[in-house]
Amino acid sequence: MAETQPNIVLIMADNLGWGELGCYGGGALRGAPTPRIDAFAREGLLLHNFNVESDCVPTRSALMTGRHPIRTGALQSVAPGLPQGISPWEITLPQLLKDAGYATAMFGKWHLGDRPGRFPNDRGFDEWYGIPRTTDEVLYQSGIGYDEDVAGIPQIMEGKAGEAARETGAYDETARRMIDAELVRRSKDFLQRAGSGTSPFFLFMPIVNLHYPTLPHPDFEGRSGYGGNADCMMEMDHRVGEVLEEIDRLGLRESTLVVFCSDNGPEFRNPWRGTAGPWRGTYHTAMEGSLRVPCILRWPGRIAAEKTSNEMVHVTDFFATLAKLGGAGLPDDRPVDGIDQLPFFTGQSEKSLREGFPFYIKEDLRAVKWRDWKMHYYWEPEVNGGKGKLESPYLFNITIDPKEEHDIATVQAWVWTPISRLVADFKESMERYPNTRPGADGPPGLNGND
CATH class of the missing domain: 3.30.1120.10 (Arylsulfatase, C-terminal domain)
Structure with a gap:
């Protein structure tokens, strides 16, 4: 493995507001201590001014393509079965990294296409498991007048590169409680397999928590004493900790860049409404509470520990930064909005390269x-x-x-x-x-x- 090609693990939470984690002023104050993520934040760089798009689809599109969603047409979530997500013409981050020699895997929420040609295994991931769309679909079957023949049954899916993606079971309220545990199990298995190889790897783990309905795993039901939102926060902290511990157990700590972030600001609907801390607003708005979300980076020996910054970074920047870090060139036939922020992340520059x-x-x-x-x-x-x-x-x-x-x-x-x-x-x-x-x-x- 080349020194310039570290392993990359990117964990993305769903609807996690800026003010939810302990290291961002929440945690126990929100009824849900987050000790594992808080400890992780002390080991690297915590960004106060990390910016995303308005909600799930546009942010994931921006991450995968390095382009603002107005360019890619990935503007919003649409009904199942309709053309959605990013066009097959777009060049994705896992495609670039795979071409540069990376093993690639995704376990979690995709939300960038739910038909052949648009699944993760068609877009640069060697393997994937998770949901093609979003978590509120688990409420379908309990809805008044629900008609399975019209709306269908949401599915969990999996696939491998070169093969057709397949359905593995219904994504219902029971599956919602169990899925993040399964995503972690599969991620740890991938880390074990890829970590023992000679090629670098890229693991994308877009977990389900805290997206509504906040239905915790049975092991976390009632643990906080403050309801489902707080229970799911504690579960999320535990799941992230499991992955971090596995990276350390496998001796991959120094050779792996780990990024943890959220896809958008907090939920606005009650009873699931979250908080953006000092910022006003929720996702689906242009307020700072929508744009700013948690983001933490750890890469021992390259990114200084116990560092915080209010310098501006945008989610598109990860496309440019991670591609460059992995030894891949950027597309030159279309605008790329992301900026390579590696000099800022590693302390070579005190200032972000974005204004x-x-x-x-x-x-x-x-x-x-x-x-x-x-x-x-x-x-x-x-x-x-x-x-x-x-x-x-x-x-x-x-x-x-x-x-x-x-x-x-x-x-x-x-x-x-x-x-x-x-x-x-x-x-x-x-x-x-x-x-x-x-x-x-x-x-x-x-x-x-x-």
Whole structure:
């Protein structure tokens, strides 16, 4: 294994808000201690300003392609069986790493395609097991008037590269309780097999917790004393700890970069609503509580321990960073929005290489972050509770005003200039490289994707 090709383990939680973990100010204060993840955070770099997209599908698309979802057409979750996720034309992170000699595996929630040609084993993973879509589908069968012939029964699936993916059983409320334990079991098995080989490996483990309905494993039922959300938090902490312990047991600690993050901000629906700590809002909005989520990196000897940073990083940056780290080149026939952040992560640079980014929800440019500033073109602090598009955009300094309460667009009008340039450059790139239509099988100009 080349020194420049470490093993990579990326664990992604589902709907985990910035303020839930102990190391982010939650933990026991939220009724759910998270000692294993807290200890993991002390062993590496904890990011305070790690940014994602508005919800599950767009963030996972951004991670896998390094491109904002407005470009890829992976804008939102759609009903089962309809074309969804990322087009087969997109080049994914596991494809790049596999071509660079990595063994690749995914165990967990995919949500980027649920038909042949779009499953994980078609998109660069040697093997996978998990759910092709999302966890709220486990509520189908308990719904009033549920008709199996119309809605179908959600399935857990698995597949290997070069073979057809297959269904392994219903994804119902019982399976929901057990699935994260099974994802960890399979991940540990992969670590044992891949860790004994001569090639580096990439393990992607997008777990189910804390996505609603929060139904904990029987071993964690009632453990917190504060209900299902807190029970699932404690289970999540335990599951992450199991993987970290297995990496250490196998002697892979120094040769493995481990990343833990969330796909989006906290749930907004009661009784599952979470918290983003000091930030306002939930996912499905353009508030900081939607954009900012936990992110921790550990790579002994390369990433300093006990370090925190408020430097800006975006989920697309992992595509560029991990590809470069794995010895893979980036696509040169399309815009890649991610930035290689390895110099920042490893301390060669004290500053992030990113100054800002545009934030879309579906096809609408909702906001732009630039340095300490945030400009909102739409105002929706709560899901379905906003003013719509603003005639005069709001501007906030999110360091001074983290809850985005005091519009200072008039007194700080100079900020319009760099933000307007960022938007103009991004829109110009979309004119030169047209966006992929949602559901299309190919790039613009093919298969009716004009």
